[in-house]
Amino acid sequence: MGQSRAPLDVADLERLAARGWRGSEEAPLGDWLLRAGGGFTGRANSALVVGDPGVPLDEAVGAVADWYRDRGLRPCAQLPGRQARTADAAFAAAGWERDEDVLVLTAPLAAPAPDGAVPVELAAEPDDAWLAGYHHRGRPLPPTARDVLTNAEDVVFASVRLEPEPAPLAAVARGVVTGDWLGVAAVTVVEAHRRTGLATAVMAAVQRWGADRGARWVYLQVTSSNEPARALYRRAGFIEHHRYHYRYAAG
CATH class of the missing domain: 3.40.630.30 (Gcn5-related N-acetyltransferase (GNAT))
Incomplete structure (x- = not known):
């Protein structure tokens, strides 16, 4: 596989990936996507934070928390790339705990x-x-x-x-x-x-x-701490497209 750069930006690739790993229930919050799937995996049970939620960020954080608690799930947000920094700060200010980085890797197929x-x-x-x-x-x-x-x-x-x-x-x-x-x-x-x-x-x-x-293109996700898998994917020609992390509401 070559080292060509993938032809999607962070937001578009995350939206595409969300269609490939979906919860059993989804709802929009402005441009954000709320997903629930019985608690199995962060990707299927987190708010995908890309774009504008349509309300002030502190209200959006509260709306995310309420949506997940109504379903008996720990509130979780997925925050990808530099575009999510402002929202990430709002979740942090509300006491949400940060998980480790997840690398999104891509390559020509x-x-x-x-x-x-x-x-x-x-x-x-x-x-x-x-x-x-x-x-x-x-x-x-x-x-x-x-x-x-x-x-x-x-x-x-x-x-x-x-x-x-x-x-x-x-x-x-x-x-x-x-x-x-x-x-x-x-x-x-x-x-x-x-x-x-x-x-x-x-x-x-x-x-x-x-x-x-x-x-024509392939993507995958790997946690930053999984060095054996990261080494495997480097040998296969994958390069880092962006990173994301989760934040979880305290308690």
Whole structure:
């Protein structure tokens, strides 16, 4: 993959990514997007803060807090790039706690030729084995996860099985095509099979799938503390497009 700069700005890429990882409920607050998905993942359960909320920022912060508390969720805001600095200060002034940076990485989409060394299966929906194989931030998935994972127009679930059932899958990943962009997420390799090329294999299979559907660019997100994954993506040619972080209401 080359080092060309992605042809979307921060706000447009975040809006596009929001269409590929959606909550089960969404509502606008001016240009902001409120999302709820039963508490599974920050992206599906946070206010995407891009653009103008249409009300003073202190009122917007209060409206976000009320919307999430009405749904039994801890209020959360996703604040991407430099454009969110003023809003970030308003959330900070209200006592909202800051999480670590998340890097949004992009690259031109290349479809690596299959090498046949690793058998990767693709499916339109995640089965129980796939759901068991994806441990979001090291934790098993809640019951609402399937709804969030499948709530997209064109989605695929990749898996690698190296041992017969009931042994767990060795690796999983999720891909989604939105316009001419492929989003890659949920890349998970069980500890016994790490550093054996499985992450590269599932990513390559998802990229081929995306290219077949007309995608020309690929994006993914990785936490700043996940250095092994960041190193993998650097080797694959991804560059940093922008960063975002979450803020959570205290208590």
